[in-house]
Amino acid sequence: GENVEQHPSTLSVQEGDSAVIKCTYSDSASNYFPWYKQELGKRPQLIIDIRSNVGEKKDQRIAVTLNKTAKHFSLHITETQPEDSAVYFCAAKILTGGGNKLTFGTGTQLKVEL
Amino acid sequence: GAGVSQSPSNKVTEKGKDVELRCDPISGHTALYWYRQSLGQGLEFLIYFQGNSAPDKSGLPSDRFSAERTGGSVSTLTIQRTQQEDSAVYLCASSLSSGTDTQYFGPGTRLTVL
Numbered sequence: 001g002e003n004v005e006q007h008p009s010t011l012s013v014q015e016g017d018s019a020v021i022k023c024t025y026s027d028s029a030s031n032y033f034p035w036y037k038q039e040l041g042k043r044p045q046l047i048i049d050i051r052s053n054v055g056e057k058k059d060q061r062i063a064v065t066l067n068k069t070a071k072h073f074s075l076h077i078t079e080t081q082p083e084d085s086a087v088y089f090c091a092a093k094i095l096t097g098g099g100n101k102l103t104f105g106t107g108t109q110l111k112v113e114l
Numbered sequence: 115g116a117g118v119s120q121s122p123s124n125k126v127t128e129k130g131k132d133v134e135l136r137c138d139p140i141s142g143h144t145a146l147y148w149y150r151q152s153l154g155q156g157l158e159f160l161i162y163f164q165g166n167s168a169p170d171k172s173g174l175p176s177d178r179f180s181a182e183r184t185g186g187s188v189s190t191l192t193i194q195r196t197q198q199e200d201s202a203v204y205l206c207a208s209s210l211s212s213g214t215d216t217q218y219f220g221p222g223t224r225l226t227v228l
Binding site: 001006034036042043044045046049089091101102103104105106107 | 118149157159162172173205217218219220221
């Protein structure tokens with residue numbers, strides 16, 4: 001089955017700096033990659049996603065890049081703010097014939113310091 | 115409109131007891147998912163429903179775990195003869211259908227087995 005690895009497990013940045021979280025996946029058939037943000041004590045929420053037919057997607061301060069050949073994808077947050085502090089999870093999914101489940105990484109605890 | 119709801123929010127039980135966890139998906143969402151989140155870990159897929167049928171039960175950790183969904187809406191996850199290792203947050207998510215449809219998570223049920 002699919003295996004998703006996520007690094008780093010913790011990340012501390014100064015406010016205004018950029019943060020990068022990286023994930024690798026094992027199943028080359030995976031073709032959908034969402035990112036979820038989970039604030040302390042709250043439910044995970046989708047922040048951005050990318051399909052395998054594109055290499056990059058941006059939404060304001062957040063961007064995701066995908067390298068299908070290397071089977072890795074990354075989340076980039078620019079101009080970080082204290083409210084970006086949370087746990088971020090990457091995930092991978094096979095859109096058709098894959099059982100429809102998301103396989104998640106183990107999460108990255110991002111702390112944005114003032 | 116109303117989001118995904120789960121009950122109870124917290125459940126403390128004794129080892130060996132059975133527990134039932136409930137999930138109310140967003141109205142009109144045909145796909146429903148159960149995940150388990152252990153302390154400091156990612157989200158572990160348990161089971162996926164499309165309507166009332168469960169085409170993917172591959173994540174259920176043992177035959178002590180079962181789930182059902184009736185009327186294409188509410189789902190219950192049952193854990194029989196609970197063990198201490200079952201302690202975790204159980205998250206439910208729903209999506210409009212499947213594929214790339216965003217999965218919206220509920221607040222979770224924190225299960226503690228003493």
